[in-house]
Amino acid sequence: MPNNSLKDYCFLVVGDVMLDRYFWGEVERISPEAPVPVFALKSITMSLGGAANVAxxxxxxxxxxxxxxxVGQDSEAQEFLSLAQEKxxxxxxxxxxxxxxxxxxxxVIASSQQLLRIDAENTDTLSEESLALLKEEIxxxxxxxxxxxxxxxxxxILSSGEFCKWLIERAKxxxxxxxxxxxxxxxxRYEGATCITPNLKELKEIAKEEGLYSSDMAKICEHLIRKYDLSFMLVTLGPEGMYLHHPEIKRRFPAKAREVYDVSGAGDTVIATLTAFYAAGYPLEKVVNIANQAxxxxxxKVGTQPILWDELKPFL
Incomplete structure (x- = not known):
């Protein structure tokens, strides 16, 4: 399969973009001021997070x-845009x-172990003015x-049911x-989408919300697909792999990880890989196998890092 097999495909990712900042260093002693580790900072790196990591x-x-x-009108926005344009x-x-x-x-990471995460954010629904600008560009x-x-x-960004409905209807x-x-x-708000990819915890939560107390994943997915007019669902199961539920295919895929250092961003990799190869016309089971491998x-890998074509090529 040639290296440029996906180069002619273009995708749009809409969602909550963010900047991931990493403080790398070491912990070698406990503070004399309080029983907390002293973190010796060695370097700082930035990467694209959230929806931007999908992209x-x-x-x-x-x-x-x-x-x-x-994004905001701040220095972090400039850093974010520079990283996106660089990619x-x-x-x-x-x-x-x-x-x-x-x-x-x-x-904050020491010896490949995350010690602390600090979030700076505003989770309010987007203003009508910003939603209107987004719609115009989209x-x-x-x-x-x-x-x-x-x-x-x-x-x-996607808190508005009206905005999600508008996106899905325009795409359809x-x-x-x-x-x-x-x-x-x-x-x-996701009604009419092609596929939804919850993790196991999210699936259990939505099942409880729907009044489904069965542990049968197939029954839960069947209900959700029918109620929300989906084509299929892919449930990520962490160390247990994935479960695909399609009207004609119901199958578990065992996990492919050899060593696990950092699960942050794994869901972004799954949906990006799933979408790319699905849009390219691969058979669905093959698509899920590829996403599982990715x-x-x-x-x-340590930190939020994307899958690369050369890493997947041996499995294609």
Whole structure:
């Protein structure tokens, strides 16, 4: 399979973009002031997080990608945009909202172990003005894309049911598949999507919300697919792999990870890989196998890092 097999595909990721900041260092002693470790800072790095990490994974696979979301009018926004442009991710639909900060997750890591995470964010629903600007930019991009991803991190961008409905309806009018990485219990906003990819904890929570107390994953997925008019579901099971539920395919895929260092961002890799190869026309079971393999690779990396084409190529 040639290296450029996905280069002609373009995807749009809409969701909660964020900047991931890493403080790298060592802990060698306990503070005399309080019983806490003294962290000796060695270096600071930045990477794209949240929905932007989904876009970065798509770029790692060689696709073209546009990113839609909101950042603030702050120095972190400039850092975020510089990183996105460096990765050749389209940022025309990134709106700058002076009323909210750029979402930043700061992780403190010593000897590959995360000691602390500090979140700076505003999770309020987006203002009507920013939503209107987002819609305007997205409307211009939709005819040029092969699939749409909604990456919901519950930071306010996809909190509006009306906005999600608008996105899915516009995509369906253009026969564009819509993949959703969900958050929260209000799944009505995702109605009509092609696929939703909850993890096991999220599946159990939505099942309880729906009054489904069965432990039968197939029955839960069957109910959700029917109620929310989905084509299929993919449930990520952590160390247990994945479960695909499609009207014609119901199958578990065992995990592929050899060593697990950091699970942050694994869901982003799954939905990016799933979407790219699904849009490219691969058989669904093959698509899930590839996504499963990609997840197994990225959890072996420290920090938020994308899957790369060369890492997947041996398994294709």
């Amino acid at each position: 970065n994974n798509l770029r790692g696979l060689g696709t073209r990608v546009e990113l839609a979301g909101v 050749k991710i389209g940022t025309k639909a990134i709106i700058r909202d002076r009323g909210r900060p750029t979402t930043v997750k700061t992780r 409307k211009a991009l939709l005819p040029k894309i092969n699939a749409l991803i909604l990456s919901d991190y519950a930071k306010g 009018e253009l026969s564009i598949p819509v993949m959703v990485d969900p958050k929260g219990l209000f799944w009505r 997840a197994g690779i990225v959890v072996g």
